[in-house]
Amino acid sequence: MNSIVLKKWSLVRHHLNSEYLKTLTRRMSSSSLLTIDSINQRVKHMEYAVRGPIPQRASQLESQLKSGQKLPFDAVIRANIGDCHAMNQKPITFFRQVLSGAANPIEMHSNPKIPKEVKERVNELLDGCGGRSVGAYSEATGVEIIRRHIAQYIRERDGLETDWRNVVLTTGASEGAKAILSFINTTATDGIPTGVMVPIPQYPLYSATLTELGMNLISYYLDEQNQWALNINELRNALQKSRSICKPKAIVVINPGNPTGSVLTKENIENIIKFADENKLMIIADEVYQHNIWDPNARFYSFKKVMQELGIKLELVSMMSASKGFMGECGLRGGYLELSNFDEEVKAVFYKMLSARLCSSVLGQIAMDCVVNPPPKGTPSYELYVNEKQEVLKSLRERAELIAETFNSIPGIESNGVAGAMYAFPKIVLPSKAITAAEEKRQKPDFFYCMELLETTGICVVPGSGFGQIDGTYHFRTTILPQTQTMHKMMDKFKQFHINFINKYK
Ligand SMILES: Cc1ncc(COP(=O)(O)O)c(C=O)c1O
Structure with missing residues (x-):
């Protein structure tokens, strides 16, 4: 055996030993009935990228910002999850009136401001x-x-x-x-x-x-x-x-x-x-x-x-x-x-x-x-409901258009139109040096890209690998939910990031 093979073999042995020892020590030192090996292994293997490592890192960054730490951005933009209210969408008045009335009918009945x-x-x-x-x-x-x-x-x-x-x-x-x-x-x-x-x-x-x-x-x-x-x-x-x-x-x-x-x-x-x-x-x-x-x-x-x-x-x-x-x-x-x-x-x-x-x-x-079952036509609640509903839908429609247009204006990113739902799933062409850099970190290339995006801009999106994609292609998913002003800011930052990323790994 030549020396390189021997060296590699000793690394593998060391790795195997240390894994084995880790499991053994875990078993011996743990007084818990439940260990990572004794729980339902199917649950252990479940993956849910929408709340995966990148959103978790986003939460850490948010805490750091809250505690006054200086980061390259002043806010995390949560474009990882289809959670409208978390992105400051206003609730529909009729819905909330009915919900609070149902939870507290006595107060509702004594309140003359609540519509009939x-x-x-x-x-x-x-x-x-x-x-x-x-x-x-x-x-x-x-x-x-x-x-x-x-x-x-x-x-x-x-x-x-x-x-x-x-x-x-x-x-x-x-x-x-x-x-x-x-x-x-x-x-x-x-x-x-x-x-x-x-x-x-x-x-x-x-x-x-x-x-x-x-x-x-x-x-x-x-x-x-x-x-x-x-x-x-x-x-x-x-x-x-x-x-x-x-x-x-x-x-x-x-x-x-x-x-x-x-x-x-x-x-x-x-x-x-x-x-x-x-x-x-x-x-x-x-x-x-x-x-x-x-x-x-x-x-x-x-x-x-x-x-x-x-x-x-x-x-x-x-x-x-x-x-x-x-x-x-x-x-x-x-x-x-x-x-x-x-x-x-x-x-x-x-x-x-x-x-x-x-x-x-x-x-x-x-x-x-x-x-x-919206409020009955002809009532004041109906008018308000229609206006609020149209306003939300109009704004979402504008953001759906804006997001696809902006991504398509960035070289190396391609997006289908956002015809419906709340997401875009653009394809990114990653330079081979970026792919190698990701592999060195044992990360998937789209994960590596999204993590670097988060660390440099505060924008949190989910790598395409969390949803599945054809091998050798890379994507990410973003929601269209950041409010319009934030969305404009996000798209500017995104564009700049992508250009810098491509230059860095050229
Ligand atoms: C396609 C699809 N189905 C189901 C759900 C689950 O929605 P919920 O359980 O909040 O009704 C979601 C949430 O994002 C979704 O995107």
Whole structure:
């Protein structure tokens, strides 16, 4: 053996020994019953980049700024998470009046400034709550009157009959997604993992949940060259390849898209439904951004409506949330899912499963009610509601345009238009020296880029690797949520950073 090989071998041995010793010492010195090796290993391996190491570093930087430390920037700009109110979006007055009235009806009734229509709505909702209190559990599926209002909303949106008994209130859409994935998971009984087709790039709730549940994620890549549309050949290939390692059962579609900011055309949705039908896959349609359409040529079509028009009857779960749209009430954790074409017996078992978690937050359910059931036309609350809603949507639309335009004006960055949702997912061309520098730090190149962006400018975005991307391509996800003035500042800083970064690693 020559000396270089010997040296390398001794390094490897040293590394192995030290890893082994570390584990041993950890086991011996820990008096805890739970160690990192004895917890659920699936949970250990879950990843959720939206709150990953870069946002965590952003929090540290914020604390440093608060404690008076000098940094190259005076504020951290949080463009990593779709949390509208955290970025100073104002709540809708009617929503907050109903919520505070429901939480404190005695005070509301004695306040002459609260509009009559708010008081009436609160009364109607509290009539549906146990003991007329939001502090009482509701039915596991949610307060009946709210389920009825949701069904009415869907009926008006799609022009289709909708049974309120197919609607379930959830703790944000996240709980709905997790519940349905867990419900279809037969990995343990089949001995082969249940497979779920998930778009790449994807919102990491799906990959994290599938990892936690021991299910198989079947990636299908969205077509970046074609506004992130779904390519049916890609779906076919992905499904075909997966058959030897799992039992495919469902396809997740996120429309409008996170992180892509795309809106699917009706034709694309039709083809996806036909594909699912041919391959006996149920559809999980994540439609939480249905109010966030920015491209004047785009339109939101629900999977339910398109499926009905095609005359296809597949099990479909559609999810909606109070966290997005124009209301952005993320912290209230309101959401719902609608089941279509479910066998009654199967539906009953799903509801039984939900009953084990008692119910979702009743205040969250009330937030959802406000979304689907705005104040009555002709009332003062209605006027105000329409103005506030339009103002938020108009401003978001402007920011969606601004962000894509600015990124496309920077050499080495390319972004599809932000047709919907709250994100852009631009592609970055990184110089090979930057890639080598990242590798030396054992970091993914897009992570390295985003970390350097954060450390030098305070802008916090999420590396594309947290959502998935084609190997050898690099992206990042930014929200369009910083308010307009902050957004202008952010885009100026971004541009300057990118130019300096490219020069540094040229
Ligand atoms: C596509 C998508 N689905 C679901 C969620 C979860 O939303 P929530 O649980 O707040 O309703 C989000 C949140 O960002 C999302 O982007």
